[in-house]
Amino acid sequence: MTERVLVVCEKPTAASRVAQALDDDGAPESFSERGVPYHVARRGKLDLIVVSALGHLFFVAQKGGKWTYPIFDYEWVPSHVADKKMARTRRFVEVIGKLSLGVGGYVSACDYDMEGSLIGYMILRHVCGEESVAKARRMRFSTLTDRDLNHAWDEMSDSLDFPLIEAGRIRHEVDWLFGINLTRALTLAVKNATGFYKVLSVGRVQGPTLNFIKEREVEIQTFVPTPFWLIKAEVRLGRKKFALEHEASRIHSDSKAEKIVAECEGKEGDLKELETARTELPPLPPFSLGDLQREAYYKLRYSPRTTLRAAERLYLGALISYPRTSSQRLPPSIDLRRILEGLREQKGYADFASRLLGKSSLRPWQGKKDDPAHPAIHPTGKKPGRLEKVDARVYDLICRRFMASLERSAVRESTRATVDVNGHVFHLKGSRLVEEGWTEVYGPYFRDNGVVLPALKIGRKIPIRKVEAPRRLTRPPPRLNPGSLLALMEREGIGTKATRSDIIDTMFKRGYVDGREIGVTDLGLTVVESLDRIVPEILSVGMTRKLEEDIEGIRTGETNADAVVEEAIRVLGPALSGFKLNEESIGTAINEALLRASRKGVTLGACPVCETGEIQIITSKQTGKRFAGCTNYFQGSCDASYPLPQKGKIQATGRKCSVCGAPRITVLRRRRRPWDLCINIGCPSKKKENPADGQM
């Protein structure tokens, strides 16, 4: 008689792949019950019932009581009970429960990380019963290829990975405690003080992250530059012009700069020294998730979240290894030759893969970071079918980085010529790649900014064509962008590789930050100020980093799980009492910021007609259409109005039209370039603007 085994996967696509890989004939039977797909695979004498979750089917939720704070009593409940938006998950819970009846064995085949282990455990415990947890075994894999899944089946552990599950459980509980209490404290502060309801969230990681952005914004907004002068000389060598740099990179007085210019103008330079050096540029290691998200942001302009979603789709398609990894290393257990043989069959990689396969040994350039659960992100060698544009570009980046890590170093030759011009020392700098090495395969994502100098000889006389001393100003620190913010969070050890991009996204959704170069909004600033006044610990990197270390300690067995929750409650208790005491002042301040943000959202600029009112976006009650009108209309003193584009998001630019003086706006539309225009339809500048888009 055949034994039935329930195999639990994290997502339907993964379940389909697992069933196909484990079935002896590679053709499992697929069924659907109430819209919940499952598969029956035959493996030897076993019937494997492969089911899937939809991510987490169980959440932490408040145990009874009202929508208030502090809340320290909680329980794990099905996600459809905790969140009405998750109603679909109810059918998954019920169908898995039905399929688990009469089953002899259980296997968790969820992604091998903290979240995946917790998802599998919660389903087994709460749906299949406590006894299933003791019987369950764990498959561990880094790719969804048939080979890896069969290997994971053969080598699966006899029990679930309980330390990892416990660490995941505590992370969820602690994050819930912080999130629910602080969110309610902020939201109720505004509601109780002003009667206005708006959800204002803040969490254990979101607080310090928002604080980073705020601190940077304060530096930028209070910045006052100081002047300095550069001495720039121009020479011609052969047919090309080259720039000479003065030995002092900055001159701090205009009179001194002018003196140098006067002494060098029209003079001849004397080439005194020539230095050449060769430096090796080692290959870049294969990607960790953070590295991939940063590189995709800088090279492809994809947000960290877009990159993560694309990487997840590529993983579910068995095209790349598991992307939620911190590792920059490829262990010897990975069959690099087999992957390269697969890449050799793919358009664009054949030459590079063939060259690498011709090497007697393949040694990847390894990074410093490691992850005990998964190797660095790498292709599986499986040939992709037709991919979406985003997925195709992320796949290309991963494949090229993987092959680049197996290549030899590049070599750069740098030259520095020292030129004496009437007693002033200038340098002429150049560099070029003399050996391309890994940069050839990584070509589209590697930019060589080197200046190639012609052959030079000591003693050569070089006429100075032009000397000038442009004034420059010191610059404020740059705003953080999604890539640099991700790097900062990683460096500071806050959040996890899987959650950082979502935390950044949430801050945008809440209206705390805005812009591609991220700036804090008035609302974000007020939220940080309120937290800083009452619960500065929430903004502290130290506290959240300590919690991350404690959670890691639970995973390694060094920290007691319950003590971590108790510590979270110990921090939160007095902080929330402080919030209650100051509810009115916090609520009023945040409400003022919300009102300012709301006014800012509809105000486009000063009225060019009456010059005292403001042009605001107004929605007609009769037609539901939007237009722009002067705020003085209601006083009867100005009737200036302008039609507006009805589609897209309208943003004020803060600029006036140079032709008619009306405000200029930017219209943001999906998948189209931002449209910058003057709102005055009769403005003479309209003739030059995009008439095709000009439907108002």
Added chain:
Amino acid sequence: MARCSLCHREGSEGGYCGYHRDAHANLVAAYEAWRKSTELSWNAFLEEVIQTKEVGGWARDVAHDLLSNDQWGNKSSNNFP
């Protein structure tokens, strides 16, 4: 509690909130460097600051405020605090 004369934020001391006080301190510190390298007067420096795009918004607010409160409004005057 007193409010900042520039942004109406609470917690003002001497007319400015913490951010505008920091911006004022930065203006004073930067003026030393400007004076040494260009010999600008304080008011001419403030005029320059207002027109410079690298200057932060709060620093520009303070520069505007200092200039508009200067009773002489004279570019060459040197009412350096």
